[in-house]
Amino acid sequence: MSSKKESTGTSSSSPVKPVLVALDQHTSSMELPASNLRVVYLNQPQKNIGFAGNQVVTAKYNAWTFVPAFCYERFTQVSNFYFLLVGIGQVIPAITSTFGLPYSWSVDISNMILLVLGLVLFVDAIFTGVEDFHRHAADAVMNARETRVFDPTLPTSFRQTTWKDIVVGDVLQIKKYEAVPADMLLLAVHETDPSAPVGMCFIETKSLDGETNLKIRQALPCTFAQLHDPASIGHLPGRVACEHPNHDVNNFMGRFEPGDDASVIPLDLKNVVLRGCVIRNTPFVYGLVLNTGSDTKIMQASHKTPTKLSKAIEIINRGNALLMMIMLLLCVLGAVWDQAWVTSSSPSYLLLDEPSVRLGLNAFRGDVMGIGIAFGYYWVLISSFVPITLYVSIAIVKSYQSYFMNRDLGMYYAPSDTPAAVRNADLNDELGQITHIFSDKTGTLTANEMNFRKMSINGRSYGRGSTDIGRATAMRTGRMESVTDCQASTGDAAHPPHIEFLDPHGLFARDRATRDGHADAIQAFLTHLSVCHSVVLERDDATNTTNFSASSPDELALVAGAAYFGHQFTERSNGRAVVHVLGKGDVEFQMLELIEFTSTRKRMSVVVRALDNRILLLTKGADS
Numbered sequence: 001m002s003s004k005k006e007s008t009g010t011s012s013s014s015p016v017k018p019v020l021v022a023l024d025q026h027t028s029s030m031e032l033p034a035s036n037l038r039v040v041y042l043n044q045p046q047k048n049i050g051f052a053g054n055q056v057v058t059a060k061y062n063a064w065t066f067v068p069a070f071c072y073e074r075f076t077q078v079s080n081f082y083f084l085l086v087g088i089g090q091v092i093p094a095i096t097s098t099f100g101l102p103y104s105w106s107v108d109i110s111n112m113i114l115l116v117l118g119l120v121l122f123v124d125a126i127f128t129g130v131e132d133f134h135r136h137a138a139d140a141v142m143n144a145r146e147t148r149v150f151d152p153t154l155p156t157s158f159r160q161t162t163w164k165d166i167v168v169g170d171v172l173q174i175k176k177y178e179a180v181p182a183d184m185l186l187l188a189v190h191e192t193d194p195s196a197p198v199g200m201c202f203i204e205t206k207s208l209d210g211e212t213n214l215k216i217r218q219a220l221p222c223t224f225a226q227l228h229d230p231a232s233i234g235h236l237p238g239r240v241a242c243e244h245p246n247h248d249v250n251n252f253m254g255r256f257e258p259g260d261d262a263s264v265i266p267l268d269l270k271n272v273v274l275r276g277c278v279i280r281n282t283p284f285v286y287g288l289v290l291n292t293g294s295d296t297k298i299m300q301a302s303h304k305t306p307t308k309l310s311k312a313i314e315i316i317n318r319g320n321a322l323l324m325m326i327m328l329l330l331c332v333l334g335a336v337w338d339q340a341w342v343t344s345s346s347p348s349y350l351l352l353d354e355p356s357v358r359l360g361l362n363a364f365r366g367d368v369m370g371i372g373i374a375f376g377y378y379w380v381l382i383s384s385f386v387p388i389t390l391y392v393s394i395a396i397v398k399s400y401q402s403y404f405m406n407r408d409l410g411m412y413y414a415p416s417d418t419p420a421a422v423r424n425a426d427l428n429d430e431l432g433q434i435t436h437i438f439s440d441k442t443g444t445l446t447a448n449e450m451n452f453r454k455m456s457i458n459g460r461s462y463g464r465g466s467t468d469i470g471r472a473t474a475m476r477t478g479r480m481e482s483v484t485d486c487q488a489s490t491g492d493a494a495h496p497p498h499i500e501f502l503d504p505h506g507l508f509a510r511d512r513a514t515r516d517g518h519a520d521a522i523q524a525f526l527t528h529l530s531v532c533h534s535v536v537l538e539r540d541d542a543t544n545t546t547n548f549s550a551s552s553p554d555e556l557a558l559v560a561g562a563a564y565f566g567h568q569f570t571e572r573s574n575g576r577a578v579v580h581v582l583g584k585g586d587v588e589f590q591m592l593e594l595i596e597f598t599s600t601r602k603r604m605s606v607v608v609r610a611l612d613n614r615i616l617l618l619t620k621g622a623d624s
Contacts, residue, residue: 058135116388144162144164145181180287182293185267186272187220198575199221204277220256222258240254240255245295246297248301281539323385326385339371457522526565532618536572548560603621606618
């Protein structure tokens with residue numbers, strides 16, 4: 001994975017806020033003083049102060065802010081603010097049509113604006129409060145998770161603590177299949193061979209980027225070589241100077257300063273494990289906490305969910321805006337014509353001198369104030385142009401929709417016992433507007449299954465078969481070649497997973513058994529498939545089986561294909577790869593360099609040393 005070096009600082013352990021320096025991809029952390037970086041000390045907790053705690057809160061409200069925040073959010077919506085103004089207008093004596101009351105017990109619900117608005121907001125507040133309560137409950141569960149932190153005063157060297165109590169500078173022990181509670185520098189891993197430590201582990205980053213393949217992380221040689229037992233953690237010196245908290249989960253920049261005359265060690269993404277990652281393929285790892293809570297990259301990358309409106313509501317809002325404009329025009333015309341009639345008629349019988357009557361008759365004054373009062377009176381009188389019952393009906397209908405959608409057996413996924421879950425009832429009707437689904441074939445919306453069916457070696461093609469899509473196309477166009485292709489498209493029960501290779505005439509076995517150069521090309525091709533990859537072996541302790549974990553389904557299919565033809569990839573450790581070749585036994589390759597696939601190169605490469613001491617460069621990927 002390429003690493004673009006950049007940083008944006010937001011905090012420091014110093015009580016005085018440091019100057020934050022933006023680092024571009026040409027700037028190295030080795031060139032900057034520690035004052036411009038985030039500094040974390042190892043085994044010196046008194047210096048690791050001023051950092052954020054590890055308690056994470058994703059809820060929007062609390063007991064004190066719910067009412068004001070909820071009211072602010074709802075009354076910033078045009079429709080709610082409009083009806084609030086109408087309700088206020090109903091209690092103003094000069095323009096009221098309900099005798100100065102915010103409601104009228106008549107059959108016309110338009111005269112009960114505040115009552116209906118209050119009911120709508122009350123129901124909305126209940127749903128919003130319940131939804132936020134669930135967020136608080138999820139936060140409590142997350143913060144109450146337990147992990148192990150280094151404590152030199154205990155015989156076991158580690159004590160149980162909750163995630164929320166983790167602080168910057170702690171050294172954690174994370175076991176296999178456990179999630180990482182904070183961004184941490186990998187110090188050491190459990191070694192299968194302590195006499196030859198390699199400091200390498202694998203992690204799952206599904207919660208960060210959605211990818212299910214395992215990724216390699218490497219501990220620092222200067223730290224894992226010294227950690228022979230847990231007690232030695234307390235004697236490990238040094239400090240880390242790294243980038244300030246930012247949202248870039250694909251890059252990391254920093255340096256480790258051992259604290260003696262040893263040279264400074266640069267750090268990048270392969271040396272850190274971010275919050276939310278899961279440890280795999282190793283019993284446990286040790287890590288130094290660098291970022292906690294809101295400073296972690298996953299929290300920096302999270303944003304407040306914007307308010308979303310469905311297309312139907314947008315159309316209704318535009319229609320209501322047009323109705324408001326028409327209503328305002330009618331109010332202006334009514335007020336002007338009213339005052340024109342008052343001025344021309346001058347009804348003296350209305351010009352009473354009692355103060356209690358004069359306030360209510362100001363609308364009959366032929367001046368600006370009279371026009372304003374007449375405008376307000378007409379506005380309150382015809383405010384039902386914009387129907388409040390429409391929004392009430394929509395809220396009721398969508399609540400019923402959510403109820404039935406959550407219980408719809410047609411959207412129930414039996415393998416994982418997962419029913420449909422409505423996250424935002426306001427967008428229910430959007431589902432009916434979908435006409436096309438675009439997918440990048442990463443498995444998010446598709447099965448994304450790859451199977452080994454055919455291959456071409458030195459211009460000779462082996463294997464027959466077609467995919468489901470190819471078979472359906474051939475059937476529609478009348479180009480189905482043979483029943484064999486149909487059988488190959490559905491697979492063979494005798495074949496192992498990811499293999500649907502069908503060679504009814506035995507062409508591959510015949511060419512492989514020959515003694516010419518083409519047989520050597522076949523051997524080289526299978527060696528390439530079994531060595532040039534980033535697949536790792538993952539052992540399942542529960543079933544005592546070993547499975548492949550690959551960065552992509554096509555890479556998994558290629559390695560499975562090589563194993564099917566007698567080149568079984570069996571081990572990757574200590575900088576070597578072992579392939580069990582049928583008829584020859586284990587063949588070992590020394591891994592000199594692995595250049596992972598990138599979208600720029602569109603290929604991956606490995607440099608290996610074979611048993612005959614030849615150095616091979618193996619590359620696979622796009623032709624251009």
